[in-house]
Amino acid sequence: MRQVSAPLRWPTENGLNPRLFRRGLWWRKIGERFRMRRASYESFGPSHAPLKLLPLPVQPGRKTFELSPALNHILAEIQRELGYQSGQEEFRSNAELEHLIHTIAARLGFELSSYERDLVLNQIESESKPFGILQELVDDPRISDIIVSDWSKVTIQIGRRNFATDIRFASPESYQNFLERLMQRAGTSCSTRHPIADGMIGAHARIHAVHDSLCDTGPYLTIRLNRFPSVTVGDLEKSGLAPKEIFSYLGGLIEIGRTVLIVGEVGTGKTTLARALAGAIPGDESILVIEDTPEIRLQHAHVRYVTTREENADSAGRISPSQCIRAGMRMAMNRIIFGEMRDAEAAEAFIDVCASGHSGLSTIHARSTLEAVARLELFLGRAQKGASKIVLIEQIATAVQAIVQVDICKYSGKRRIMEIREIGPVADGVLRQREIFRYEYSAESKPQWRVQNKLSAHKAQLESLDKPVCLGAFPAVLSEG
Template sequence: MIDKFEGVTKQLRTLVLPELDIDTIEHLLADRTALIREISKTVQRISVERNLYLPSENTQLLSAAIADEILGVGPLRELMEDPTVSDILVNGPEKIFVERSGKLVKTNKRFIDNQQLTDIAKRLVNRVGRRIDESQPLVDARMSDGSRLNVVINPITLDGTSISIRKFSNVSRTLKDLVSWGAMNEQMANFLAIAVSCQANIIISGGTGSGKTTLLNALSRHINSDERVITLEDAAELKLQQEHVVRLETKMAGVESSGQVTMRDLMINTLRMRPDRIIVGECRGGETFEMLQAMNTGHDGSMTTLHANSPRDAVARLENMVMMAGLNLPLDAIRRNISSAVNLLIQASRLHDGSRKITHITEIMGLENDIIVLQDIFSFKISDSVNGKVQGSFFTPGLSTRSNIYSRAKMHSKDNYLKQVFG
């Protein structure tokens, strides 16, 4: 909107919304063009009645903004429909950022004011069956299309309502896709496919936006079709292709602070559901203990993700999360549990140029002097940066004959395939 008419625009929006005929609007929800035309009539009528002058171009912009507001996401509509956008981040009415190809950029989109932004945020939250107000000023939820939604309003936010949307992709990526993007090489992809099919227990580690869930989805394609898989998530993002999949999702407490179902609740119940494999979208707390117990008691091939910056940090994070279960286990017992449960740590990283790489595929070899021994099977070595783009190569020392992955491959009669991977 042109600044000269900003005050009139705000005033008209406030006057137009209550004047719109609900029945007429509901019949036009499937036709955005017709909806804008109907809203424009109301804008023009009120402009004349209230003697509020607005140029025809601005009238169209306001009508389109109100239509998009009614349809759900306001000025974010085009960004939601843009396949190149992976994240939408709103920091108040005039600061809307998106992530494209791993890089954050500011857009020219804006809300009319913070009231419009807050109204749209509340409408988004209401549509997913949740509530947001001053007594409950933040919400994390899943939108109808699968996108993750986080909303924070006053009094917690100081510069206007905040909306964060991690867009849901309908396309399920494969390891071949990750190879074509340069996230890993073909040798790594073949190794991981064999490891998953041989029921290795895998932890994917990485920072926010590093591609952990994308990798988890790609790995899940190599789960055998005759296995019963149960997935546990805070917000459902996994897209498994197998037929025998049970999807579970945590639940926040209701209005009366009741009915909450935590990840640990789901994890404990899952063990009673006769799973072959358990896939946890992300381990954050005490449920990690139950996850490791499951890996140690016949649920081979289970997988999860966690936030950490390196394989060694991932081990430390696992130790800390087991302690959060409140079982007062000694550290050496926790380390024995981890070393016997987890086979592979995969480190996903987003580099400074926005590219995503699998920087380590690391095997847990066991315990020595109460220290968990790690051995890199693959790693990414950065060599240079050219025109802001990271240059480097993937390296492997080969697979040790002491490797648990080699033993698993032999047990599943796939050791010859593994030998072919490493030449």
């Protein structure tokens, strides 16, 4: 870099004039005073401070760098030229992109080296992928969640364990632009008016964003990846979720029209199991799927989908889960699949429609089957203030016939069906329950499922199916595969 004969006087005390900086005039002013061979700064200091070009590799061998302020400014101008702000970016060849980089750099008063040009080009190419620099994480089948806390911190979740990555965005502005494009693809937006947003991209990526007005750093972005675009019980059996005998039992319950509730913690595979079990619904029945974020898609001839809606900017237009459930009772449906019961209103509506004779399938957050019953009782108690405990548990007994718990085995790290419990009638003020299967595993033994009870309350209906399910014929211990 050539020496400057006289120090360049900054127009403000801290060295930057915001108006000139925004218009790019400040860069042109530098370019007029001297031609820069190295256009990437580590920092902006006083006029006499030396200027350095030091890309910041996060980890040896990784092609992820923190771009300098100068290259970030050039990158932002290129993105505007390509239409990134409006989401209408067009495909350009490498030669066209290199020419565009050279043109914009010259317009701003910079002369880039081949190394600097390649840095900008790599950033553009990575951001042009559907998930930008996060694409390699999306493509990794081991990863269930991608968590972005700010532009320089990206973590992943594998088997509900969190791991830091060395991936970072080029700048806060680059991250903000990426988030806006992603939310646009998901059909939603995240702003101060709507600081919490959810959306779906395709059938495999659920997007959740929290605006930086609510965050310490942020904005926060969480991408939940669905690794089974289409799933069957055979796929889950191969993955080790449970042996075929358990799936035949659950499929039999669904086929004969019993309501099944799937419980588990976050990321344990509740929705995936629900999608697979829905495949057992007879083809001549009508299904209504209700969700807040569309995740469940079924290969069925008679299925309809309804999505809840939050209020708009005028605080109007909200469609609650309970409204959708009650509307479903007028839609001539045989089965209702409700994505997740998150509050008292939704739980009461689902229990009500299932108690009225419609078969259902839903999920709820809980750590065990017993805790799921307690949560249902709590939700109903909130919705029906003043109702006695006996009234609440009678509603549960009428509506739900089986509860399935899924979790991640702490020894193997795999998702497993941990327990299946049948819900019986209320007798002497107590909700009768019968444990059917329980998962057992230790560091010394192989995973196995013990048949706790070979007498089902639905024995006659299960054994009368075209493919009879007979618990009495199952071995006492079931093994994986």
